[in-house]
Amino acid sequence: MKTKTLRRLFSMLAALVMGLSLLTGCSGKDAERTQKLEDAQTIQVYLWSTSLYENYAPYVQAQLPDVNIEFIVGNNDLDFYKFLQQNGGLPDIITCCRFSLHDAAPLKDSLMNLAMTNEAGAVYNTYLNSFKNEDGSVNWLPVCADAHGFVVNRSLFEQYDIPLPTDYASFAAACQAFEKIGIRGFTADYAYDYTCMETLQGLSAAELTTTAGRKWRTAYSDPANTARVGLDDTVWPGAFERMEQFIQDTHLTADDLALNYDDVTGMFRNGEVAMYFGSSAGVKMFQDEGIDTTFLPFFSQNDEQWIMTTPYFQVALNRDLEQDTARREKAMKVLNVMLSEQAQNRIVSEGQDVLSYSQNVPLRLTEYLKDVRSVVEENHMYIRIASNDFFAVSKDVVSKMIAGELTAAQAYQAFNAKLLAEEEPADNETVLTSGKAYSNVFHANGGSAAFSVMANTLRGVYGTDVLLATANSFTGSVLQADYNQKMAASMIMPNGLMSRQRTMTGAELKETVRAFVEGCEGGFVPFNHGSLPVVSGIAVEVKEANGSYTLTDITRNGQPLGDGDTVTVTCLATEKQMEALLASDSGTSAGEDAWVKNTWRDYVSGGAALAEPENYMTLR
Template sequence: MKRKRGKRLVLAIGAVVMALSLLSGCGADDTKEDADTISVYLWSTTLYDSYAPYIQSRLPDVNIEFVVGNNDLDFYKFMNEHGELPDIITMRRFSLHDAADLKDQLMDLSTTEEAGAIYESYIQNFTNVDGTVNWLPVCGEADGLVANKALFDEYDIPLPTDYDSMIAACQKFEEHGIRGFVADFAYDYTCMEVLQGLSIPEITSMEGRMWRSSYEDPSTDMIGLDDTVWPGAFERMEQFIKDTKIVPEDLELSYDPVINMFTEGKAAIIRSGGSNVVAFQNNNVDAVFLPYFGQDGEQWLLTYPAFQVALNKDLEKDKTRQEKALKVLSVMLSEEGQNVLSKGEAVISYSQNVDLELSPYLENLSTLMQQNHMYIRIASNDFFAVSKDVV
């Protein structure tokens, strides 16, 4: 049963799914409406606030059902096995490696304008060995190091510009009884981002790209890390742990204790995201975003998409529905759509056709963006797990 205003809330107890539909044409027959409706599964309820209503407002003639699904590819594999895969899927915790079982049921988006607009260095991370592209990244969030500038000023310690100056700063803070660096290592994603962030030059080298391509390709025998790229990454992680005096107890640190240490002046540098820099500044904490420092002297920005989006191949059976779904995709990845997601703060775009305004607190990211020193993290389920084991 629909509400008069064309919005309905559906709770599917078996799948633990909440759905919100923003539908037009409320007087239409239910059967016809279901056939015309494009289902969009969202990875989080946060997309309901402004993003979903924005998409529907730009497509008043398309019935769109927005559903909060699950941020887990196994959920969609289960739906696919039962013939219930939605028309459009969004995923945040994602890798081609984990999505391999869905490949044959997803549309090839490689010839779409949206795929063509994505910078080559990023679209290659979503390109299958056969040249097809099933998933497209929406705008990305920046991950790196965040420094408490007030502490640096108070103790007259220069802000780091490379790995050596960061370690030197940490050592000076330790002399004053202040932790130079801490992170919420209780979470696998923090372990993963620090491990990758410290070794971006190696992961993006020719050998690193070859490994990643093989790892993401389900047709190869590659099931884990290699003995060319990753031993060096482990060594750098070990050296970083020694240099920053990370101790076993730090593996229990969660988000709130780390944030409290930072805001109370008990820690000078933490691993965090650009959005937290904006939040700190809005709460009168003078925070500065720093990149990851490669031991070769280069600076890198680790990023991860706000989410990835894919379309069900079954849409190709009905050209009218396929055209509607592609219109939805176009709006989702449009400049205005990505600005709705970014809220003018800490989000960058992977598309050449999209210009997102950064917060003034993150203007130092512009140089790295111009140099194309942005890296999309590897985020397979087993990589999350092995990263925590490594730390």
């Protein structure tokens, strides 16, 4: 009897264990299916700056409540996207500001051809030509422009009865007139590569947009061209002659090569220089200070007027989207909103004009650009050639021209030789190896695996009990790849991410986590799942209702966090957000704020290892 009873008990126990195993297996499979569904429904958009993440991304998401968009602050560097491409991590939508079709050539076969889309059709042909490949395909589209030209102190012109320039001859005459009374007519921050590059091109915008100029530019940017392309002998010799004449007319010398932005704007503010090369934002800045300021274009020597423009960013879509009709449709909806007038208004700084390359966005100029309205209406907005080579070589050659070391002919030869020279091999020494790939897609049951890897690793680096980070702290997925120094450094958001360490009570930590999750006055407010913070050393439960988020629970080591507990905490955020998120009375300071990128760079330089991810958030 006892034996039969024991057998029954063992049978019941075995059945119970088997049932639990089946339930666990089903639960695991359900979770896996849910995560795959979340992955499929998510459109990843990589933004090149944190300002876009804070001001632009929330608007785009709000217009598409049925599309789950994962916004990431990536890098303003095409090498970053080439690395993602090579290792299977290219996102759905890419943005980049420091861009040239020449540098983007290796990505061409991985990007959608947008030539026949309505979005490409809306771009004025004058500007679309700068983005066409040799075969007529278009992978990248520009959004609105940042206008660069001459910021002019109009009150100085009136004070000394000097006419405002209307062409190149009167510009040169104004410079001469100011020099005679001891005021610089013109200078610029030639310490920077982009100022050297944009001056060289801006003075010859009319010639660089001719048929011959476009022909050369297309050849230089052609992805199919495996040989290095130098300057042509039709357009470019004249560009250096105009640069040489400009240097003479403005009396630029080697001393100008040391000037940075603060130096130049300080001279302008003090009435020491009448004109400088800058953006239209400078007009508003000085008008707000009470200085009568206006904006003038580049004056070509053929009497045409041109504005140098830099697209705030170029945008491209991953060709893999074409394999899934539903995902492609979602991505195109996102692209359409990103290029809309209302979205572009959120890209520019307050008070700046929206100079769009699209016919779908009406021209509305403020008082700051009223003097160049005719230039804009004529579509004389030159888009700079901004390859890495052009940045570096322009800085070298134009600086030597300003210093009087090169004539126009010598400068042309030097520039051409540098473009044709073979690139020196990059430093590809591996400093970090990830044996597994971790996606940055946010999952309701767990959070982002990639972000957890980064947060857990950095918590170990900082040596604190807890780490809190805003969602824009890390630049996307952790790839199964060997990372060199540059690519490892690019895992950290590049726009001023700071760390602050505190010792807190459990009660103080709860309030700090609440500020990260729910948002706070003057700080960042999460606007979708992917913008929720990342935590390490604790786990949090968050409730979502009507687009807002509420912190409902915090555990540490599986136990509820006690108000009287003492914990060391590292917080990661931009300097602006840090002040709002972390009140001065939240805990005891444990040292000064520091740049996260420097800490991370030092860590990976010493032979880094990545931590394993954890489920850190449950979203209900």
